Each structure stands twice: as C-alpha cells, then as structure tokens.
Amino acid sequence: MLIKTNEINSMMLFQHLSTSIMPRPIAWVSSMSSEGVPNLAPYSLFGILSVTPAVISICVMNQMGGKKDTLVNILDTKVFAISMVSRELLTSMAPTGMPSPPYVNEYETAGVTPEECDTIPCVRCAESKISLECRLREVQNFGDDGDESDSVIIADVLAIHMDDSIMTGQQIDIAKLDNIGHIIQHMYIGTSDILGPMG
Numbered sequence: 001m002l003i004k005t006n007e008i009n010s011m012m013l014f015q016h017l018s019t020s021i022m023p024r025p026i027a028w029v030s031s032m033s034s035e036g037v038p039n040l041a042p043y044s045l046f047g048i049l050s051v052t053p054a055v056i057s058i059c060v061m062n063q064m065g066g067k068k069d070t071l072v073n074i075l076d077t078k079v080f081a082i083s084m085v086s087r088e089l090l091t092s093m094a095p096t097g098m099p100s101p102p103y104v105n106e107y108e109t110a111g112v113t114p115e116e117c118d119t120i121p122c123v124r125c126a127e128s129k130i131s132l133e134c135r136l137r138e139v140q141n142f143g144d145d146g147d148e149s150d151s152v153i154i155a156d157v158l159a160i161h162m163d164d165s166i167m168t169g170q171q172i173d174i175a176k177l178d179n180i181g182h183i184i185q186h187m188y189i190g191t192s193d194i195l196g197p198m199g
Ligand SMILES: Cc1cc2nc3c(=O)[nH]c(=O)nc-3n(C[C@H](O)[C@H](O)[C@H](O)COP(=O)(O)O)c2cc1C
Pocket: 026, 039, 040, 041, 042, 043, 044, 045, 046, 059, 060, 061, 062, 064, 065, 067, 068, 069, 070, 071, 094, 096, 097, 098, 099, 100, 182, 185
C-alpha cells in the first residue's frame, strides 16, 4: 500500500504518522496564562531538535480542539516547563489531555503539585522525576493553510531537573525512571523492555 500525503486528509495523516513514528515520549507541558493560571497538557509530537545548543520542539495541532491554551500561554509568556511522564503519573496526566477552559488550573485537575522553576517564571510538576525549563525561540507554521496548519514550538532548554531517586551516579537510570511512551489516543507503552544490540 502506498499513500501520498497530499492525497489524504489531516485525520488520516495523523493516524498514519503517529502509528508509524512511535512510541513517542510525552511532554507534559506546564505553562502560565498572562493572568497567572497554571496550565498542564500532554504533547507527544515532541522531540530533540538539537543537542548543542539544547533545543526541543512540540507540535500543536491547530485543527483539533480549537486554539490550545498551551500555545496561547507560550506566545504570551515565552517560557514553559516540560515534565516527563513516568508510569505512576499516567492516570494524573490523562485527564489533562481533554479540552478545558483557560481559567481552569489543570494542576488541580491532575492532582499534582506546582513547584516554582529555577530559571524561568513558571511552575513545573513536582511529582515528575525529570523536568525541563524552556524558553521560546520561535513558532513555525509550515503549510499554506494559515491558522489551519500546525504550530511548531521551538525552544531552548535552559535547565534539567533530575530527581535523585532515578539517578545511578551521574546517569539517569532508565529502569528507575520508567517513562511511558505514547502511540495514539489512549494507547501507551512502557519503556522497561530494554534491548541490547542483538535484541
Ligand atoms: C498523550 C497525549 C498526547 C498528545 N499529544 C498532542 C500533540 O502532540 N499535539 C497536540 O496538538 N495535541 C496533543 N494532545 C491533545 C492535547 O493534549 C489536548 O488538545 C489538550 O486539551 C490541550 O490542552 P491545552 O489547551 O491546555 O494546551 C495529546 C493528548 C494526549 C492524551
């Protein structure tokens, strides 16, 4: 079967891309509205764009769920934190993937604790074992559909918090971290099945 991406609609493209390129880590994005309301939302179209300098990207799909609070907040404040989602945080994270009005504090929805960041005026999820503090570099919109095309948030990582409980010496111990990966919708996968070079 061969599919040409310019011949199928966005929903089918999303299906095919997200089940081809998986599992993806989940960026649990913590941002603040200009009124100071904290917002938490999961984004798995997320990756490392560059290591030197440390730059990450998050794709906000503008066709699904209206204008997302995360994008509005980051455009307003230029900063945000990403908390990584381990297995124990799955049930807290899942409800924050549902649309909710901008005045709702999603830390309360999730039942997790906001903790002040060190290098940016924002909060991060205290229960997460790894958090990245990020500053907006730019937002790229590819495509000619104006507001219909997705917005790619590109940001510098200014600091990384690593909980002592997941460290073995100076290294993050992947087994202790137990991050989950996203496939599509409510389908997730564990990362504990680590393979050597021969499988
Ligand atoms: C695990 C997971 C991953 C998601 N990844 C994305 C993504 O990469 N891009 C996106 O636009 N929406 C994604 N969503 C949907 C958003 O989280 C959802 O639209 C959310 O309501 C946005 O919240 P906000 O308006 O507070 O930013 C994902 C949802 C889940 C549950």
